[in-house]
Amino acid sequence: MKRIKRAINNFQRKEVGIKIILVTSASLSILAVFMIIAYIFRESLPAIRTVGFKGLFSFNWKPEPANPPAGSYGMLVPIIGTISATFWAILFGAPLAIGTAVYIDQMAPMAIRSVINRGIEILAGIPSVIIGWFGLTMLVPALRNVTATNGFGIMAAGVVLAVMSLPTITSISVDALRALPPELEEASLAMGATRWQTVSRALLPAARRGVLIAVILGIGRAVGETMAVQMVVGNANQVAWPWELFKPTSTLTSRIISDIGESTGVFRSVVYTEGLVLLIFAMVLILAIRMVSRERKR
Amino acid sequence: MYNLDYRLEVEGLTLHYGNFKALENISVKVPNERITAFIGPSGCGKSTLLRCFNRMNDLIDDCKLEGSVFLDGEDINGSGYDVTALRRNVGMVFQKPNPFPKTIYDNIAYGPRLNGKKDKLTLDGIVEESLRKAALWKEVKNKLREPAMRLSGGQQQRLCIARVLAVEPEVILMDEPCSALDPVATQRIEDLLAELKKYYTIIIVTHNMQQAARASDYTAFLMIEDEGEPGCIVEFGETERIFTNPEDERTEKYITGRFG
Amino acid sequence: MRAKRADRIATVVFWIIGLVSISILLFITGVILWNGLGKAIQPSFIFGRPKGFKAGGGIWPMIVSSFYITGLALFVIMPISILSAIYLAEYAKDGRFTRFVKFCVDSLASMPSIVFGLFGMTVFVILFGWGYSLIAGSLTVALLNLPTVMRSAEESLRSVPVTYREASLSLGASRWKTIRKVVLPSATPGILTGTMLTVGRILGESAALVYTAGLVSRHVPDSLFDSAAPLAGYIWYVQTEAGAPDYRAIVDGSAALLLVMVLVINFGARRIGNYYQKRTLAGEKRV
Ligand SMILES: Nc1ncnc2c1ncn2[C@@H]1O[C@H](COP(=O)(O)OP(=O)(O)OP(=O)(O)O)[C@@H](O)[C@H]1O
Ligand SMILES: [Mg+2]
Numbered sequence: 001m002k003r004i005k006r007a008i009n010n011f012q013r014k015e016v017g018i019k020i021i022l023v024t025s026a027s028l029s030i031l032a033v034f035m036i037i038a039y040i041f042r043e044s045l046p047a048i049r050t051v052g053f054k055g056l057f058s059f060n061w062k063p064e065p066a067n068p069p070a071g072s073y074g075m076l077v078p079i080i081g082t083i084s085a086t087f088w089a090i091l092f093g094a095p096l097a098i099g100t101a102v103y104i105d106q107m108a109p110m111a112i113r114s115v116i117n118r119g120i121e122i123l124a125g126i127p128s129v130i131i132g133w134f135g136l137t138m139l140v141p142a143l144r145n146v147t148a149t150n151g152f153g154i155m156a157a158g159v160v161l162a163v164m165s166l167p168t169i170t171s172i173s174v175d176a177l178r179a180l181p182p183e184l185e186e187a188s189l190a191m192g193a194t195r196w197q198t199v200s201r202a203l204l205p206a207a208r209r210g211v212l213i214a215v216i217l218g219i220g221r222a223v224g225e226t227m228a229v230q231m232v233v234g235n236a237n238q239v240a241w242p243w244e245l246f247k248p249t250s251t252l253t254s255r256i257i258s259d260i261g262e263s264t265g266v267f268r269s270v271v272y273t274e275g276l277v278l279l280i281f282a283m284v285l286i287l288a289i290r291m292v293s294r295e296r297k298r
Numbered sequence: 299m300y301n302l303d304y305r306l307e308v309e310g311l312t313l314h315y316g317n318f319k320a321l322e323n324i325s326v327k328v329p330n331e332r333i334t335a336f337i338g339p340s341g342c343g344k345s346t347l348l349r350c351f352n353r354m355n356d357l358i359d360d361c362k363l364e365g366s367v368f369l370d371g372e373d374i375n376g377s378g379y380d381v382t383a384l385r386r387n388v389g390m391v392f393q394k395p396n397p398f399p400k401t402i403y404d405n406i407a408y409g410p411r412l413n414g415k416k417d418k419l420t421l422d423g424i425v426e427e428s429l430r431k432a433a434l435w436k437e438v439k440n441k442l443r444e445p446a447m448r449l450s451g452g453q454q455q456r457l458c459i460a461r462v463l464a465v466e467p468e469v470i471l472m473d474e475p476c477s478a479l480d481p482v483a484t485q486r487i488e489d490l491l492a493e494l495k496k497y498y499t500i501i502i503v504t505h506n507m508q509q510a511a512r513a514s515d516y517t518a519f520l521m522i523e524d525e526g527e528p529g530c531i532v533e534f535g536e537t538e539r540i541f542t543n544p545e546d547e548r549t550e551k552y553i554t555g556r557f558g
Numbered sequence: 559m560r561a562k563r564a565d566r567i568a569t570v571v572f573w574i575i576g577l578v579s580i581s582i583l584l585f586i587t588g589v590i591l592w593n594g595l596g597k598a599i600q601p602s603f604i605f606g607r608p609k610g611f612k613a614g615g616g617i618w619p620m621i622v623s624s625f626y627i628t629g630l631a632l633f634v635i636m637p638i639s640i641l642s643a644i645y646l647a648e649y650a651k652d653g654r655f656t657r658f659v660k661f662c663v664d665s666l667a668s669m670p671s672i673v674f675g676l677f678g679m680t681v682f683v684i685l686f687g688w689g690y691s692l693i694a695g696s697l698t699v700a701l702l703n704l705p706t707v708m709r710s711a712e713e714s715l716r717s718v719p720v721t722y723r724e725a726s727l728s729l730g731a732s733r734w735k736t737i738r739k740v741v742l743p744s745a746t747p748g749i750l751t752g753t754m755l756t757v758g759r760i761l762g763e764s765a766a767l768v769y770t771a772g773l774v775s776r777h778v779p780d781s782l783f784d785s786a787a788p789l790a791g792y793i794w795y796v797q798t799e800a801g802a803p804d805y806r807a808i809v810d811g812s813a814a815l816l817l818v819m820v821l822v823i824n825f826g827a828r829r830i831g832n833y834y835q836k837r838t839l840a841g842e843k844r845v
Contacts, residue, residue, distance in 0.1 A: 018734050022645035025638045026659050029708070032701055033662040036669065036677045043680055096579055103576030107569060110359040116580060118828050123583040125755070125824040127762025129793045130813045134586050136797065137593075163582060170579065183396035187458070190352060191409045191465055192386030194561050196568035201408065206399050224670025226765035227794050253672050253765070260676070260769055275676045282668045289664075382561070414560065 037279065044276045047073065047269035056273060061237045068265030075274055077239045081154070081249040082223055082281075084242040085233065088158025089222040093165045094215050100166070101173035101211075106199055117174060124167030132228030135160040140232055149246040152234030157251065160228045165218035172217060176210025177203060212292050220285045223252075224278060230254035252278050303330040305499050306351060306469060311365035312528070313346060315358065320346050322528035324365070326518055328469075333491060333500045335514035335537065337507065339552070342520045343529030344503045348471050351501065352388040353381055369469075386413070389462035393474040395454035397446035397461070402438050405446045405457060409465035424464050432460035433490050452483025459490065470494070472502040476509065488513045507553060511541050519549045587817065594814025597807050604815070608774055608792075613804040617812055619775035623692070623786035626779060627771060628760045630696035632753065635707050640749065643711035648737055667705035671766040674702045678770035692779050692786035695771025702766050703756050710755075714748025715741060747830055754827030758820045764790040789816050 047056065051073050058074035104117050135156055144151030184206055188198040204211070234248020235258055250258075252274045259271050306328035313321040321343045328334050336344045346355070353374060355361045366373045374384050386409070397405050406425040407415075415421060425442070429435040434456045438449070446457055455475060462470055476484040491513050494500060504510050510517055518534040533540060533549045544550045597603055606616020642659075650656040678698030688694045718741050726736040772785030773795040779786040787795070793812045796805050 015732065015734060019649060022641050022649055025641035026645045026650075028638055029642065029659060029666055029704065030662045032704070033665050035681070036666075036673065036701075039677055039680050040673065043676075096575060099572055099575035100579040103572045103579075107572040108576060116576070119580065120583065122821060122824045122828060123587065125758045125762065125820045126583070126586065127764070127790050127816060127820060129762070129764045129790050130590055130817055131586065133793065133797065133809060133813050134589060138589060163586070166579060166582070181396070183392060183394060184398065186354065186357070186390075186392065187396045187398065187461075188408070189357065190354060190385055190390040190392075191412065191462065192382040192384075193408075193412050194382055194565035196565040197412050197561060199568070201412070202398055220668055220670075224672065226670070226672045231794075231797065253670065256672050256676065257765060257768070260679070272676060272680075275673050278670050278673055282670060282673075283665065286664055286668050412561065 040272055040275050040279060043272035044269055047266055047273045050266050051270065056270070059239060063259075063263070063267050063270075065263060065267060068263075068267040071267060073267065073270040075252070075255075075270070075277065077237060078250045078252045078255045078274060079277060080239050080241065081157075081233065082251040082253070084154045084240055084244075084249070085157035085161055085229065085251055086219060086222040087242045088154060088245075089161030089165055090215065090219055092158060093162035093218060093222075094169055096162070097166050097169035097214070097218065098173050098211060100170045101177060101214075102199055102204070104170070104174050105177040106195065106203070117171070120167050120170055124171065128164060128225060128228040129231075131160055131163055132231035135228060135232040143246070147246050150234070150248065151246075152232060152236075152248040153244075153246045154233070154240050154242065154249065155245040156232040156234075157229050158245075160232050161222040161225055164225055164228060165221045168221050169214045169218040172214035173207070173211045176207040176214065179210065180206055209292050213289050216285055216289050216292070220282060223281050223285075226253035226257050230257050304328060305330045305370060306501075307368040308347075308350070309366050309368070311347075311350065311363060311367065313343075313350065313355070313361065313363040316360040318526075319528040322530050324529075324531055326531055326534055328499065328501060329516055330499050331495060331497070332515040333495050333502060333513060334516040334518065335510040336501065336503045336518050336520060337505075337510050337552075338520035338529070338532075339522070340505070341529075342522045344520055345473050346529070347520070348390075348473055348501060348503055351469070351471055352385050352390055354390065356381065386465050387467055388469040388471060389465060389467035391455070391458050391462060391470065391472040391475045394478050395451055395458050397449075397454050397457055399445065399447060401443050402446045402449070402457065403442040405461050406464045409461060413465075428460040428464040429457075431463050431494070432456045433486065433493075434460055450483070452479050452486060455479060455483070455487060456490065459487075459494075463494075467498070469499045469501070472500065474503050474505060477505065484509070507541075511537060517541070519544075519546075519552065521548060521552070587821070590810075590813050590817050594810035594812070595818075597811030598815040598818070600811075603808075603811050607776060609802065611801045611803075613802055615802055615804075615808060617789060617792065617808070617815070619778045620787055620789040620792040620812070621815075622778045623771065623775055624761055624788040624790070626692055626786055627696050627699060627767070627788055628757055630692065630782075631700040631703065631760055632757070634697065634700040635704055635756070636753070639704055639708040640711050642708050643715055644737060644742075646708075647712045647715035648733070648741065663705045663708060666701070667709070671702055671763060674698050675766040675769055677701075678766065683770055688783055690770065690772035690785040690787075691783045692771065693782040695767050695786055695788070698766050698770045699760050699763055702763070703760060706759070707752055707756050710752030711745070711749045714745040714752070717748065718744045747833070751827050751831040754823055754830065758823040758827065761788075761816065761823070762790050762820050764788070764794050767791045768794060 050069060055073060056075050059076045060072040060074040061077055062072045064071035104113055108116055139159060140151035140156050143156055180203060184202055185198060188202040229251050230253065233251055233254050235250050235254055236248035238247060238249055240247040240249035256271055256274050263271055304327040308324055308326045311321060311324040324347060336347065338344055349355045350363065350367055367375060369384065369387065398408060403425055406428050407421045410421060410424050426435060429438060434453060437453060446454065449457060476487050488509065491500060502514065514537045516535065517537040517540040519532045519540065520529050521532045522529045533544060533546045540549065541553060544553065603616050605618045607619060609615035646659065675698065678694055682688050682694035682697055683690060722740050722744060723736055726740045767788050768791040772787040774792060775785055775787040789812055793809055797809050802808060
């Protein structure tokens with residue numbers, strides 16, 4: 001009797017021990033998120049205190065690396081730059097990507113569908129420096145030739161970012177279309193709908209939330225992309241609205257990567273504040289996705 | 299043989315899925331404005347045959363067929379035959395109710411809209427008429443704008459029937475339309491079938507012998523000789539005769555086994 | 559008839575869109591390989607050291623650093639992500655804590671890699687005093703990739719049919735035994751695919767690494783605290799500095815080499831995934 005009890009006790013103790021280990025590892029993610037937010041915020045504090053919200057959200061950008069507190073550090077140029085570049089990235093990228101997803105799931109010959117899909121998934125891994133290098137050596141010179149500008153700017157960044165978010169949006173949209181029950185397609189075709197009518201009236205509406213999530217993730221990818229953008233956006237300190245396509249400007253990420261190496265004091269703290277703005281962008285996107293997918297459950 | 303018009307005729311149909319022969323040398327004439335039931339053991343090719351009538355097998359990549367299927371004397375597999383027109387003429391109700399994730403109204407209006415009907419009054423009329431014919435109007439007339447997915451299984455299936463009726467087909471194919479439903483919902487669909495056969499030619503696949511016996515006018519018994527063999531039609535005739543006095547002993551075995 | 563014409567037009571349009579997308583990606587791949595492959599296969603380039611402002615430098619320390627960082631990061635990621643995934647897929651009930659963990663994993667996954675770079679620099683490089691180092695870079699990309707590996711592991715665990723678990727439990731195995739002997743082995747190919755994809759992602763990562771692992775390494779790192787510039791970051795650094803007279807050739811060659819490595823790894827990952835889907839999940843549809 002006693003032996004059995006002890007065995008059960010041992011057994012339970014082991015299961016409890018395992019559970020503690022598992023919960024601890026799962027908690028590490030919580031710790032990581034909080035540490036990241038806390039440190040980025042802490043490092044931004046000096047800038048928020050000394051430059052102030054008004055100074056940070058202005059167009060004034062005159063850093064003084066030798067005497068940081070004397071400079072002015074407005075972030076509006078890179079914030080608008082990020083928005084402008086992302087705007088074009090999604091305007092070019094999303095229709096192309098969703099169209100490609102429809103092509104892969106519905107229009108391509110059966111025999112090559114999975115080959116194309118797999119190909120796009122593999123090419124999704126092209127590192128961003130490489131796309132940036134391609135942009136710098138092929139795209140920017142091409143734009144320079146046709147526009148009589150130096151080729152750097154929102155247009156170049158938008159195209160590069162569109163290419164970067166293309167595979168992301170495509171493969172998530174394909175997943176959304178594939179997740180639809182096949183009965184939906186059959187029902188529509190059986191009523192005499194053409195392929196296009198089926199896609200546009202039954203399948204895309206049914207998959208719209210998945211496709212929307214794909215686009216939001218694409219936006220996230222574009223906003224946070226660093227190296228490729230830094231290589232083609234021009235890194236100039238002048239505001240470029242979405243319609244100023246060929247004006248060299250900066251984005252939040254390009255500013256961060258350019259300045260982080262050699263800034264000190266408040267200047268350095270401003271770099272972290274730019275990181276904080278990126279974090280806030282990311283959180284907004286997460287909440288957007290949550291809202292979209294919560295709606296689905298209803 | 300029977301003094302009736304045959305709207306659908308199949309002649310020497312053989313069908314392959316890749317290398318697998320699913321149907322062999324099928325010939326059958328489907329009588330007009332009657333209910334014809336396809337019965338037979340699982341995997342004998344009932345669904346496959348049914349899907350030949352509206353060319354749903356086109357969707358399956360490696361599906362090849364020989365022989366011909368005629369609708370009103372025209373070969374539906376002939377070159378230049380309009381598949382979408384065919385599918386509008388030959389509606390289909392599936393085993394599992396498959397409403398679109400749209401409102402009840404939009405589900406019914408889907409077909410008419412495909413054909414370019416946009417006018418609200420016309421659509422309203424079609425929706426009401428189709429729902430009435432499918433004996434669903436009373437239950438849903440106050441919630442036409444609610445998602446169709448919220449209906450019960452039986453209501454969803456009647457909605458799918460209404461959706462087919464809205465396209466004004468001449469033939470309706472039903473693949474085990476009641477297999478996902480309880481006896482009460484099944485009864486309602488059978489009542490509906492009896493009503494519908496006044497205007498439509500209906501082919502129904504069923505595993506339920508009682509249902510075939512009760513609801514159909516003609517019955518075709520399909521079978522496979524053995525695992526991996528193609529399906530073929532063993533016997534076809536008036537339902538009453540098939541069930542009371544089958545000519546082929548395999549039919550008798552199957553029916554009695556099923557009734558027993 | 560209108561519908562027919564619309565259908566025909568749509569078909570053509572989607573064919574064009576599909577082909578455009580694929581051609582863009584193939585074109586980029588082609589250009590990079592065309593420009594750089596010649597350089598990339600020269601032994602003196604692959605196995606040489608960088609020469610600063612002089613021509614003829616190689617990239618061996620960067621290649622080795624890339625793999626060291628990848629290996630070390632995986633060493634950190636794998637146990638944490640698999641244990642967390644087991645918790646989420648097998649133990650967690652849908653409570654507040656679970657939902658919060660998931661929210662944090664989602665948040666972590668959505669943060670831009672440059673933010674991880676900032677964090678790694680603040681904490682590992684400066685606060686811990688490790689400087690630009692192998693360990694600082696590895697820990698930073700480990701954090702960056704933790705959520706993706708965790709999610710793919712969780713998904714692989716969830717896709718193991720319930721019947722396997724029931725069978726094992728009904729034979730009297732404990733929960734943990736069931737997981738270790740039945741669930742994990744069935745999920746291994748899926749986890750492996752996720753891991754391979756992560757290897758590709760780490761090899762291509764630059765933003766999180768240039769200011770944690772280092773911009774350039776003159777020699778192969780010989781300790782955890784040695785600077786360990788990865789190839790992807792080095793590509794960015796070389797084109798920014800444009801110091802060496804042959805910097806273009808160096809970038810072209812490095813880019814081609816990196817691209818080949820990443821594509822080969824991704825291809826392998828998909829092959830495993832494909833094989834796995836065909837074998838284990840045949841006919842099984844996940845909800
Ligand atoms: N898409 C397909 N590809 C390959 N083989 C198929 C396909 N669909 C059906 N088959 C095969 O064709 C044969 C006939 O299938 P079918 O679905 O027509 O049978 P059924 O009589 O409707 O069966 P049940 O009563 O179970 O619905 C079966 O052996 C089946 O495995
Ligand atoms: Mg069937």
